[in-house]
Amino acid sequence: MLNLDVMDVPSKAIAPGAKLSQVGSRIPPPDLRKAISLAIRILFSLASVAALTFVLSRWMHANASTTGFFYLLEILFIATKIGIVESTVASVAAMFCFNFFFLPPVGTLTIADPQNWIALFTFLVTSLTASQLSARAQRRTQEALDRQSEMERLYSLSRALLLADATQPMPNQIVKQIAQTFEFSSVALYVRSSGEVVRAGLSGVQDVDVRMREAAVRSTVVRDDATGLVVTPIRLGGEPIGSLALSEGALSDAALQSLLNLVAIGLERANSQNAVNRAEVARQSEELKSTLLDAIAHEFKTPLTSIKAVTTDLLLQSSGELPEPTRELISIADEAVDRLSNLVTDAIQLARIEGGTFRLNLGIHFVDALVHGGIRRIKALTDGRRIDVSIPDDVPLVRVDVELIQMAIAHLLHNALKYSPRESAISVSARTEEGKVILQVRDNGPGIPEEEQGRIFEKFYRGKNERHLKGTGMGLSIAREIVKAHGEDIWVASTPGQGSEFSFSLPVASRSGQS
Amino acid sequence: MSSAKILVIDDDPQIRRVMRATLVSHGYQVGDARSGEEGLEELRASNYDLVLLDMNMPGIGGLEACRLIRSASDVAVIMLTVSNSEKDKVDALDAGADDYVTKPFSMPELLARIRASLRRLPQPPEHSDLEPLAREGVVIDLPSREVSVHGRVSHLTAREFDLLSYFLTRPNRTIAHRELLQAIWGPDYGDESEYLRVFVNRLRKKIEPDPAKPVFLVTDAWAGYRFHLPQ
Numbered sequence: 001m002l003n004l005d006v007m008d009v010p011s012k013a014i015a016p017g018a019k020l021s022q023v024g025s026r027i028p029p030p031d032l033r034k035a036i037s038l039a040i041r042i043l044f045s046l047a048s049v050a051a052l053t054f055v056l057s058r059w060m061h062a063n064a065s066t067t068g069f070f071y072l073l074e075i076l077f078i079a080t081k082i083g084i085v086e087s088t089v090a091s092v093a094a095m096f097c098f099n100f101f102f103l104p105p106v107g108t109l110t111i112a113d114p115q116n117w118i119a120l121f122t123f124l125v126t127s128l129t130a131s132q133l134s135a136r137a138q139r140r141t142q143e144a145l146d147r148q149s150e151m152e153r154l155y156s157l158s159r160a161l162l163l164a165d166a167t168q169p170m171p172n173q174i175v176k177q178i179a180q181t182f183e184f185s186s187v188a189l190y191v192r193s194s195g196e197v198v199r200a201g202l203s204g205v206q207d208v209d210v211r212m213r214e215a216a217v218r219s220t221v222v223r224d225d226a227t228g229l230v231v232t233p234i235r236l237g238g239e240p241i242g243s244l245a246l247s248e249g250a251l252s253d254a255a256l257q258s259l260l261n262l263v264a265i266g267l268e269r270a271n272s273q274n275a276v277n278r279a280e281v282a283r284q285s286e287e288l289k290s291t292l293l294d295a296i297a298h299e300f301k302t303p304l305t306s307i308k309a310v311t312t313d314l315l316l317q318s319s320g321e322l323p324e325p326t327r328e329l330i331s332i333a334d335e336a337v338d339r340l341s342n343l344v345t346d347a348i349q350l351a352r353i354e355g356g357t358f359r360l361n362l363g364i365h366f367v368d369a370l371v372h373g374g375i376r377r378i379k380a381l382t383d384g385r386r387i388d389v390s391i392p393d394d395v396p397l398v399r400v401d402v403e404l405i406q407m408a409i410a411h412l413l414h415n416a417l418k419y420s421p422r423e424s425a426i427s428v429s430a431r432t433e434e435g436k437v438i439l440q441v442r443d444n445g446p447g448i449p450e451e452e453q454g455r456i457f458e459k460f461y462r463g464k465n466e467r468h469l470k471g472t473g474m475g476l477s478i479a480r481e482i483v484k485a486h487g488e489d490i491w492v493a494s495t496p497g498q499g500s501e502f503s504f505s506l507p508v509a510s511r512s513g514q515s
Numbered sequence: 516m517s518s519a520k521i522l523v524i525d526d527d528p529q530i531r532r533v534m535r536a537t538l539v540s541h542g543y544q545v546g547d548a549r550s551g552e553e554g555l556e557e558l559r560a561s562n563y564d565l566v567l568l569d570m571n572m573p574g575i576g577g578l579e580a581c582r583l584i585r586s587a588s589d590v591a592v593i594m595l596t597v598s599n600s601e602k603d604k605v606d607a608l609d610a611g612a613d614d615y616v617t618k619p620f621s622m623p624e625l626l627a628r629i630r631a632s633l634r635r636l637p638q639p640p641e642h643s644d645l646e647p648l649a650r651e652g653v654v655i656d657l658p659s660r661e662v663s664v665h666g667r668v669s670h671l672t673a674r675e676f677d678l679l680s681y682f683l684t685r686p687n688r689t690i691a692h693r694e695l696l697q698a699i700w701g702p703d704y705g706d707e708s709e710y711l712r713v714f715v716n717r718l719r720k721k722i723e724p725d726p727a728k729p730v731f732l733v734t735d736a737w738a739g740y741r742f743h744l745p746q
Contacts, residue, residue, distance in 0.1 A: 312621035312623060
């Protein structure tokens with residue numbers, strides 16, 4: 001549920017559709033124009049009273065009561081069609097005419113019969129009251145029409161925003177639609193999230209931008225004196241998300257509030273649409289990358305499978321069937337196939353992990369089981385070498401992706417096997433430290449010089465003295481990426497001549513399993 | 516030398532050629548097919564003892580082909596996969612494969628797997644003495660390899676039959692993963708606990724009234740599985 005609240009709207013209201021004043025035009029200022037127009041209307045009202053008096057006294061020779069009713073009709077007409085001021089002036093004029101031309105003694109402003117005083121007074125009160133009532137009714141009608149017109153415009157705006165073109169920027173469409181629907185010459189919209197100001201009919205006015213930011217940041221209404229615009233903050237759930245500049249009093253309070261709500265919903269809708277689109281694009285690209293990596297793996301491994309089947313089948317033959325030099329050559333080809341196959345596997349693993357085309361499949365596991373799973377993965381490479389495992393019983397369960405962590409352990413073990421003498425043992429141990437489980441893989445190799453320790457996790461990096469060793473140069477990078485994907489650290493401690501110790505941390509599973 | 520008949524289903528012509536040449540040299544009779552559809556056709560046309568099925572093929576693909584083969588036949592199926600991921604292995608076994616081999620594989624490894632898959636457990640001599648087990652609406656009839664749960668009849672594949680026979684001859688005893696793997700799949704096995712997970716699940720679906728709450732084939736956590744027979 002959206003919580004929209006818009007406050008501090010301008011209080012004065014005039015009819016929608018009112019155009020902003022044109023700065024620098026030759027038309028007289030509005031006050032003077034209003035006064036001239038009022039004077040013309042009053043003169044017209046007086047003229048119509050004079051004309052009716054002439055018709056009634058000279059042509060119709062009507063009696064006093066008929067005359068009174070005719071005057072009342074005329075005043076009602078003026079009140080309805082022209083205005084309250086005009087009808088009041090006309091009422092007073094009609095009273096004098098009534099007295100002078102129709103009430104005896106005719107031709108004077110005196111009244112002989114006291115009853116006629118009452119008639120005259122009644123006439124004046126009736127005509128003034130009727131004027132008031134009629135003008136008020138007219139004003140109400142006009143207001144109702146204005147509200148209706150506002151509602152229609154708001155409806156057509158909401159429809160336009162609902163059907164907005166998803167490929168076009170939403171703020172631009174909102175501004176365009178407001179200007180079109182309400183026939184405003186100047187509209188500006190500031191969107192806080194993007195910091196952009198979109199305007200219609202305000203080219204070259206720089207100052208508005210400052211006012212708009214101010215209104216949004218301070219979440220209050222700001223007036224821009226230079227343009228006569230009122231800048232109102234747009235809020236969504238109490239949070240200002242932008243501001244809208246309109247000419248002062250262009251809309252009633254209620255309509256302005258509805259308009260701001262519509263704009264807020266429009267902007268929010270565009271935001272969520274963008275978020276959905278971005279997530280969809282990311283998902284598709286992830287899927288594409290993953291499919292591509294699968295296809296690459298398949299394409300590389302298929303010919304390797306044929307070669308491997310051939311070399312291993314030939315090597316199955318007894319030494320009598322196969323001359324020794326030929327056996328040696330086939331062995332070389334066989335080892336090369338293994339190397340190439342490992343290279344493809346590692347490169348694809350690394351691309352998958354680095355490219356983020358995988359999701360951690362987190363589960364709660366025994367550290368013991370992880371280590372033995374890792375050892376199982378490199379069983380074919382251990383060549384009978386000893387791997388000592390010591391995991392204390394009190395090491396807690398960890399929350400990890402079992403397959404990836406086993407892979408990381410396997411890479412560290414493979415690294416240890418490669419870089420230590422055949423007869424030396426490799427040890428794996430675990431301990432708990434500051435709420436984490438630290439796993440260590442230790443070898444008795446030559447150690448890593450200090451200047452190289454920072455670089456060994458880099459892709460394809462190989463120690464200066466180790467260039468002759470087989471391997472893809474990606475194992476430690478893969479291990480690091482896997483540990484990083486779990487939000488944990490991996491590091492190495494080594495003293496040249498005394499072996500190396502690779503350690504990484506693992507997150508402990510909380511009791512609720514939600515760690 | 517055995518003369519078992521093997522069908523190689525792989526879309527790569529070179530792999531079919533290599534497999535044919537090497538397997539024939541090891542005494543097997545070999546047929547091949549370029550796709551899952553063609554393989555199913557070939558299986559309908561003649562009898563095979565084992566299928567080497569590539570997982571990644573155009574058309575219906577290896578997994579679907581495996582399901583279709585399994586729905587009609589007990590032939591041993593070894594799936595050839597490129598990926599070494601746990602998910603692919605479990606998918607392959609779930610689809611009904613008896614085993615899988617990751618590409619590229621060495622011939623000795625493949626031959627060992629083929630031998631293991633073709634190897635049938637010697638029928639226990641007391642086999643015919645095994646009374647059909649009938650408890651709580653479940654009837655397990657080993658000689659006919661049929662299981663009926665509340666009237667719903669399922670047929671056991673050869674591997675499932677071996678596993679169930681092994682359990683039935685050792686009721687109410689926890690059997691370790693390693694023992695089961697070596698007894699049913701062969702001496703080269705022992706660490707492949709995912710095989711057991713999948714096959715025990717497959718058996719549960721066939722013999723348990725409610726596979727989610729097994730009453731016969733129960734898991735003894737971190738130890739193994741046990742066939743529970745109320746005395």
